[in-house]
Amino acid sequence: MSAYEPMDLRNVTTYPLAGRESKVKVEEFAKLVEPKDGIRAFYDSLPNILAARDLRDVVGGWIEAHRRGRPQVFAMGAHVIKCGLSPLVIDLMRRKLITAVVLNGAGAVHDLEIAIGGRTSEDVKKGLDAGTFGLAEETGRMYNLAAMNGARAKKGLGRALGELILDSVSPHAQMSVLAQGTTLDVPVTVHVALGGDIVHMHPSVSGAALGETSMTDFRIVCSVVAAMEGGGVWINAGSAVILPEVFLKALAVARNLGYGHENLMTVNLSMAEDYRPMENVVRRPGGRGYSLIGRHEILIPLLRLLVLAAMEKSS
Helix, strand or coil: CCCCCCCCCCCCCCCCHHHCCCCCCHHHCCCCCCHHHHHHHHHHHCCCCHHHHHHHHHHHHHHHHHHCCCCEEEEECHHHHHCCCHHHHHHHHHCCCCCEEEEEHHHHHHHHHHHHHCCCCCCHHHHHHHCCCCCCHHHHHHHHHHHHHHHHHCCCHHHHHHHHHHHCCCCCHHHCHHHHHHHHCCCEEEECCCCCCHHHHCCCCCHHHHHHHHHHHHHHHHHHHHCCCCCEEEEEECCCCHHHHHHHHHHHHHHHCCCCCCCEEEEEEECCCCHHHHHHHHHCCCCEEEEEECCHHHHHHHHHHHHHHHHHHHC
C-alpha cells in the first residue's frame, strides 16, 4: 500500500472570529461574590450557561406560575422524604409556592412513619433475613385503616392519611406532608402500585380500599393538570417510574377533554437521567422541559432558596 502524504493546508479558507455565532460569551460568565453578599448575589453571579441557565429558567418559570395563580405541583418519590426535606416542602406549601403534592405509595409510607414515630427507613437486608421486613405494626395498621376510611367517605388516599395522622394526635404531625396538606388544604395525592409497598403485606390490607382511594387521587391529579392550562409547573423529584407515568396519563386526560398547555413548564430533579422522567416529564409534554441533576439533599434546598431570593428581588 502507498503511504499517505501529509495534506497541504495552505489553501484552507478561514473567516473572522467576530462573524461566527458562538455558544459562550464573556458576558455570560460567572461573577465573583463574597459569602457576606448573600443568596441573591449568589443567584445573580451564576453563569448563564448550560445547567446554570436552566436553573435560572426553572426559578423564573416557577415564580411566573405562582404570580399567575397556576398550579405548582411537586411530585416526589420516597427518597426526598428520607433525605429529610419534608420541612422545606411544607414551607413552600405554606408560601403557596407548592399548590399540590403528588406522592407514590412508598413516599406516603415514609411520611406516615415520620409522623407517628419520628423515624423511618429500616435495614432491608437485616429485616429480610429475619422475616420481619416491612411488618411494623403501626405503619401497616394506620395506613390501611386510612385507606378503608377514605373508601367509605369517597376521599383520596392522601387526604385520608392526612386526616388520620391529625386525628391520632401524631407527635410529629408538623413534619408530615400528608398532615400539613390537610391542615393547609393543599391536595396531597398518593398513587400506589399494588404489591409494591410494605403496607400491602399487612394482615389488615384491603386491595379494594387502596385501589378506590388511589383512583380518586388520580382523578384529583387530572383536575390539577387541567388547571395548568395557560401556564403551570410540574416538578418530578426523585420518582423514576410511578409518578412520571401518572403525570403522562393525567396530561392525556386533560388534553382529551380540551385543556391546552401552551405555557407548561416541566422539571425533572433527579440524581440520574432515568428514561421515564426524561420522556414523560421533560420531552413528551411539549412546552419548556428541564432536567436538573444532583443530590436531592443539596439541590432541593438550593432551589428553594433561589426561588425565594428571586421573588424578593423582583417584588
